Amino acid sequence: MGVDFGEPNFDGALEELGLLAQTAGLHPVARVTCKRRAPDAALFVGSGKADEIKLLARQIGAVEVLFDQSLSPGQQRNLERHLELPVNDRTYLILEIFAQRARSHEGKLQVELARLQYVSTRLVRRWSHLERQRGGIGTRGGPGETQIELDRRMIGETIKRTKDRLDKVKRQRQTQRRQRERHDAFNISLIGYTNAGKSTLFNALVKARAYAADQLFATLDTTTRQLYLGEAGRSVSLSDTVGFIRDLPHALVNAFQATLQEAIDADLLVHVVDAANPDHMLQIAQVQAVLAEIGAQDIPQLLVFNKIDALPAELQPVRQVDTIEINGVQTPRIFVSARTLVGLPQLRGQLSDIVSAAGAVVGRAEAPGDGGPTV
Numbered sequence: 001m002g003v004d005f006g007e008p009n010f011d012g013a014l015e016e017l018g019l020l021a022q023t024a025g026l027h028p029v030a031r032v033t034c035k036r037r038a039p040d041a042a043l044f045v046g047s048g049k050a051d052e053i054k055l056l057a058r059q060i061g062a063v064e065v066l067f068d069q070s071l072s073p074g075q076q077r078n079l080e081r082h083l084e085l086p087v088n089d090r091t092y093l094i095l096e097i098f099a100q101r102a103r104s105h106e107g108k109l110q111v112e113l114a115r116l117q118y119v120s121t122r123l124v125r126r127w128s129h130l131e132r133q134r135g136g137i138g139t140r141g142g143p144g145e146t147q148i149e150l151d152r153r154m155i156g157e158t159i160k161r162t163k164d165r166l167d168k169v170k171r172q173r174q175t176q177r178r179q180r181e182r183h184d185a186f187n188i189s190l191i192g193y194t195n196a197g198k199s200t201l202f203n204a205l206v207k208a209r210a211y212a213a214d215q216l217f218a219t220l221d222t223t224t225r226q227l228y229l230g231e232a233g234r235s236v237s238l239s240d241t242v243g244f245i246r247d248l249p250h251a252l253v254n255a256f257q258a259t260l261q262e263a264i265d266a267d268l269l270v271h272v273v274d275a276a277n278p279d280h281m282l283q284i285a286q287v288q289a290v291l292a293e294i295g296a297q298d299i300p301q302l303l304v305f306n307k308i309d310a311l312p313a314e315l316q317p318v319r320q321v322d323t324i325e326i327n328g329v330q331t332p333r334i335f336v337s338a339r340t341l342v343g344l345p346q347l348r349g350q351l352s353d354i355v356s357a358a359g360a361v362v363g364r365a366e367a368p369g370d371g372g373p374t375v
């Protein structure tokens with residue numbers, strides 16, 4: 001279900017909701033849309049639209065209704081009552097997928113934390129809503145409040161416990177990482193919108209077998225391998241990371257902050273783009289927004305426009321390598337297909353050039369001072 005408030009790319013967003021639902025193991029059976037100027041306070045949609053959804057859901061035997069936009073706890077509850085079906089929104093769906101996909105101990109803890117935080121904000125809001133209903137001052141107490149206070153306290157304690165466990169795991173991993181890291185390592189991270197082909201490209205470059213699939217968030221944990229760049233005569237570490245998506249739930253960004261930051265703590269970000277997706281320019285902007293949110297907007301980027309095998313003849317690139325302006329910065333861009341391997345030798349060449357140039361800068365900076373004059 002999507003409500004068109006006149007924002008750009010309404011269709012693309014609904015398409016993505018369908019993909020998210022499939023990734024979570026659901027089977028979308030119908031799509032309902034309507035246009036509104038603003039959401040209805042009680043039901044989000046108008047009551048006529050709600051009746052229409054209810055009728056349709058009955059006819060086709062739907063078991064759940066998903067909204068693309070965020071619902072307030074009140075709207076969700078009212079809708080569930082009206083439709084007599086479970087109602088969820090996009091945030092819930094993304095949290096659900098992350099919960100299903102998390103594999104590492106750390107990933108699981110992070111998802112648990114994000115879900116707890118999501119639930120706790122809903123509880124708090126539900127509670128203040130009850131407070132208002134009772135008329136506030138002078139009417140404290142009552143069974144409703146006690147129960148909710150109790151729930152809140154329990155959730156608060158669980159959040160604290162989860163955070164402590166997470167900190168412990170993180171510290172352990174950082175020590176391991178520091179021990180592993182070679183001093184002169186050059187780190188490259190593959191980043192980009194979910195489903196852009198990061199894992200496929202990673203596998204093609206380092207001959208690994210990271211999980212790649214036509215799903216959103218196929219990758220949740222970072223994988224790192226050494227990549228040998230013949231032309232530069234050295235290896236670099238290449239990491240495959242979790243994909244970004246528009247409106248990543250805040251609880252999730254918070255919980256995954258450390259992972260995201262570590263993933264993009266690199267000398268170069270290879271920003272993989274699904275060039276065959278009609279919304280790819282919008283997706284680039286959304287990735288840039290997440291990067292800015294975690295303070296990574298200034299790390300140099302190389303844009304890789306992937307999936308050119310899926311582009312029709314008239315959209316095929318004229319030149320394989322060029323530059324494109326991203327946030328006012330001229331950024332190098334290369335067109336490839338991770339599937340057919342077209343453009344990969346050129347990509348290795350580009351990476352070699354960047355790594356060699358960085359090495360040369362480091363060499364110059366270190367040259368004075370070490371060891372005195374040599375002939």
Ligand SMILES: Nc1nc2c(ncn2[C@@H]2O[C@H](COP(=O)(O)OP(=O)(O)OP(=O)(O)O)[C@@H](O)[C@H]2O)c(=O)[nH]1
Nearest residue numbers: 195196197198199200212213217218219243338339
């Ligand atoms: N046609 C075509 N499909 C590709 C190409 N590269 C990847 N794909 C497909 O795109 C889908 C997503 O690929 P992944 O490598 O899992 O994408 P990802 O960016 O790692 O996605 P997440 O981990 O979910 O964020 C898969 O179905 C791939 O087979 C390509 O060059 N051409």
Ligand SMILES: [Mg+2]
Nearest residue numbers: 198199218219
């Ligand atoms: Mg992946």
